Amino acid sequence: MKIIFLGTTKFSFELLKHLCVNNLKPMMLFTMPEEFSISYSHEKIKNFNYCDLIPFCDEEKIPVYQVDSGINTRLTDYYQIISELEPDVILVMGWYYMVPKSIRMLAKYGAWGIHASLLPKYAGGAPLVWAIINGEKETGITLFRLDDGVDDGEIITQKTISIQENDTIKEVYDRVTLASKDVLIEVLSKKEKITFTPQDKSKIEIWPHRTPNEGEIDLSRSTKEIYNFIRAQSEPYPGAFIKTIDGFKLIIEKVRIELLD
Numbered sequence: 001m002k003i004i005f006l007g008t009t010k011f012s013f014e015l016l017k018h019l020c021v022n023n024l025k026p027m028m029l030f031t032m033p034e035e036f037s038i039s040y041s042h043e044k045i046k047n048f049n050y051c052d053l054i055p056f057c058d059e060e061k062i063p064v065y066q067v068d069s070g071i072n073t074r075l076t077d078y079y080q081i082i083s084e085l086e087p088d089v090i091l092v093m094g095w096y097y098m099v100p101k102s103i104r105m106l107a108k109y110g111a112w113g114i115h116a117s118l119l120p121k122y123a124g125g126a127p128l129v130w131a132i133i134n135g136e137k138e139t140g141i142t143l144f145r146l147d148d149g150v151d152d153g154e155i156i157t158q159k160t161i162s163i164q165e166n167d168t169i170k171e172v173y174d175r176v177t178l179a180s181k182d183v184l185i186e187v188l189s190k191k192e193k194i195t196f197t198p199q200d201k202s203k204i205e206i207w208p209h210r211t212p213n214e215g216e217i218d219l220s221r222s223t224k225e226i227y228n229f230i231r232a233q234s235e236p237y238p239g240a241f242i243k244t245i246d247g248f249k250l251i252i253e254k255v256r257i258e259l260l261d
Contacts, residue, residue, distance in 0.1 A: 001188050002088045004107070005062075006075075008032040009049040009094030010236070011177055015114075016053065016093075018181045020060055024188055027085050029057050029064045030075065036068050038096060047096070048237055067097065075103050082106050089188075092146060093180075099146055109194060111146040114184070116176045118142060118158055120199050123151035125209030128172055131163065132232035135224065138162050139172065141179050143187060145196055150206050154196035159183055168234045168254070212238040223257055230255045 005016060005026035012031075019025060034050040057064040067074045075097070082090075083106050090111035092099055104111040117127040118140035131139045140160040147153035159179045163172055187194060215233050217226060217240050230240040230252050239251035 002027055002086065003188075004082060004085065004087045004090045005029045006031075006090065006092045006099070006111075007053060007094045008047060008051070008096070010051045011049065011173075011180070012094035013051040013053055013056065014177050015091075015180060015184060016056065018185065019091075019188075022185050022189075024185070025060060026062055026091070027087065028082070029053060029062050030067055030078070031064060032096065033066060033068050036096065045096070049094070076100055079103065079106070091184075101148060104146055109145070112156065113144060113146055113151070113153075114180050115142045115144065115151050116140075116173075118160065119144060119151055119155060120201075120204040122207055123204050124206040127207065128169060128176065129210060129232045129237065130207045132167070132169060132172065133228050135228050136163055139176075141176055141183060143180075143183050144199075149201070150204075152199055152201050152204055154198050156187055156194060156196060157183055166231075168231045169237055170235060173236075215240045217242050217252070227255055227257055 001024060003019070003024060003026040005028070007013070007016060007029070008031045016026070016029070031053045032047070035044040035046050038045050054064055065078060079102065082103060087107040089109045090099070090104065090107045092111050092113040099111050115123070115127060116139065117123070117131065119142040122130055122139070128139060138160055140158055142158045143156040144151070145153040145156065161172070161175050161179055215238055217229060219226070219242070221229070233240045234253045239253060241249040241251045244250055
């Protein structure tokens with residue numbers, strides 16, 4: 001299987017290492033800087049899950065290129081290079097730009113992503129954060145083929161993941177990473193034909209990206225809502241917070257609920 005890999009997060013790094021261990025080393029990798037330009041923001045966006053993949057690529061002798069563009073088309077600068085490699089699949093694992101159709105079409109099986117939800121639920125930004133904020137008892141991962149819209153491509157496979165009452169975002173994130181490793185190797189190692197199931201696009205729920213400033217706690221909400229809000233945004237994310245009278249943010253990483261006497 002000839003693979004090109006797009007990634008820039010800790011999640012990307014875990015999957016990349018797992019591919020290499022399982023004799024599925026990518027032929028080429030594209031990554032992004034920790035702070036990058038994107039079309040919906042006038043200022044650069046900071047990637048709080050950033051991981052520098054370049055040292056690992058150097059060690060594994062994987063050619064690597066860095067992309068940073070606010071108009072989401074810079075991958076097209078490498079059209080000829082990608083075309084000459086004749087990839088079977090482009091894996092988009094922890095990425096923040098839309099992948100142009102012209103690039104996706106260069107791979108035999110297209111470009112695949114893993115989204116941390118059971119699509120069509122929780123498409124869009126920060127799916128795990130939103131799921132915990134909303135008090136969901138389970139989430140999942142979806143391996144799917146990218147299309148022109150937001151997380152609306154054909155589904156290859158899905159796996160359900162539980163969200164326990166005391167989980168923080170880190171525990172759920174770790175569970176998602178382990179499940180993603182298993183699913184990716186299972187599908188890429190298939191001897192039979194890989195199947196693609198279209199989504200019902202009328203049922204897709206697109207949730208927005210979140211910014212650190214949206215972590216302010218609304219103390220008028222219920223106890224359970226505040227509890228979920230805090231655990232959804234704890235480390236490695238920027239954290240839920242309250243503003244103090246002397247001009248600071250008090251970031252709350254962990255919380256428990258007790259009845260008043």
